[in-house]
Amino acid sequence: MNGVLVVLEDRNRLSWEALAAGQELASIAGQPLMAAVIGDPVEATQKKVARVYAVDHTLLKNYTADGFTTALEQLVLAVQPCYVVFPHTYQVRDFAPRLAARLGQTLIADIVGMRAEGTRPIFVRQLLQGKLNADYRHSGDGPCFVSTQAGTFRPETVAAGECDVEVFRPQLEATQVRAVPGERFRTSENTVDLSSAPLIVSVGRGIKEKENIGIVEEFAKALGAELAASRPICDNGWLPMERQVGSSGQSVAPKVYIAVGISGAIQHLVGMKGSKSVVAINKDENAPIFEVADYGIVGDLFEVVPALTAAVLKAKGNSK
């Protein structure tokens, strides 16, 4: 076994972050970096990797867990890499655990870093929604599977270059693919565009009841900010889905993002990491949101937010 094989996802920028992680891993292990693409390999061939495998089969045109698992199982058995790296996308979450299990392995999912212990890597992942970190180690024979969290490895560290392309045609039968996937669709076009808002006040679970949203709404209004929310608030129907920030909602990059009663689960953080300044108001000083906050108030939002509304109105009144 030799090499680090990065499985890229077509048209997904997180793929280049995974390739950066693969490059780091290849340097720790002193092994060649390779990439695999199901579909069109063009972009991958412009990167500095030893070889790109273009996995090609008509049954892989539309994604299915069965098709991708079986095709990549055959590729891994043929290439025999020591490490297999994926971007931690929804699609990877759907099939990569199954692929690892088929080869008797466990995927180390959603890593946020790695470091060397000799020529062996230690992988870092988050536990309890980001409250703790844990070091993970792979041991024994067989390839080690990892997936990389969005925004943790820097895609620009992978140099441009030229490489060999090898077409890999897996043996696949239609009967091996049990799922029948339909077309992808969106339920509604977003009418609220949060992505260009300069000021966002966002509310999370800490608000407790729908009736309490009003105090955050008043604060946003006083400030002249757009109102947004974390997923549970929209799931409960307390605010419309189009105001959701996070991996399943909108990605935002305002001048100031004020997170009210949001603990900062990773699914939320990936949607607001691009904010220039982050303010967090939360009763739990250990909440992961403080990891990304520039300013914080540790306190009861039901006292702090009305006080903020009053202070903003006062400041605006004075400036007239």
Add this chain to the structure above:
Amino acid sequence: MKIVVAVKQVPVRDASIHVSSDCKWLQEQDLSFEINEPDAYALEEALLLKEKHGGEVVVVCAGPERAGQTIREALAKGADRAIHIESDDLVKLDTFGLARMLADAMRSENADLILTGLQSDDLGLGQTGVVLAELLGIPHATIIMEVEKLDGKIRVKRELEDGWFQWVELPLPALLTIQSGISKLRYATLMGIKKAKTKEVRRVDGASAGVAPASVSIERVYLPHRRKETRIIKGSPAEAASQLVDVLKFEVRVI
């Protein structure tokens, strides 16, 4: 339709967390535990499907003695019976080992549908369900928002990234991982709590499962280093608010 729901017991969401003395996991003695939130939605979906199509709901939970509380709550909400895989050191297993344990305990149930939450709130690997499907040799789909039963198959709505969705048809038996927040969770009724006491809980010894050594293990658990210096604004709510507004006005300049 026979539905098996795999649930996990995890520390309550806002628990204050301390690392254990061997730095391998958490100090559990002062912690409260509850059902993993996505698993609660998987249970709710199973109960809704049973109400619509008839059948049976069987809850499977691996964990120490305290997991019995989560099992009783599931039975009180309407599950028909349960399997408790008793194990005191689940943390030493990797997903492959844990899924083997679950697969062994539920194989003889020959369920039509297996449901579980999309990920756990503690480890957050998001893969136990998928690995379980592989070990049982059945198809799966993840991050499911809606389930429709058809003749001998199901049609499910998968959530994709950035607000996209997709309907997928799967033959039964199948395994689904359920997204949080897709329905309103029911409470146990007094009658339900009473009935739960008479429902069957089959106990399986997790230690005797003959699980192979884990290939993936946790070396060390620790508090993350702060990547960013956060300026914590102190004082009474009014004082803190006025200071923050000064920051917004004079430093960040948005007022």
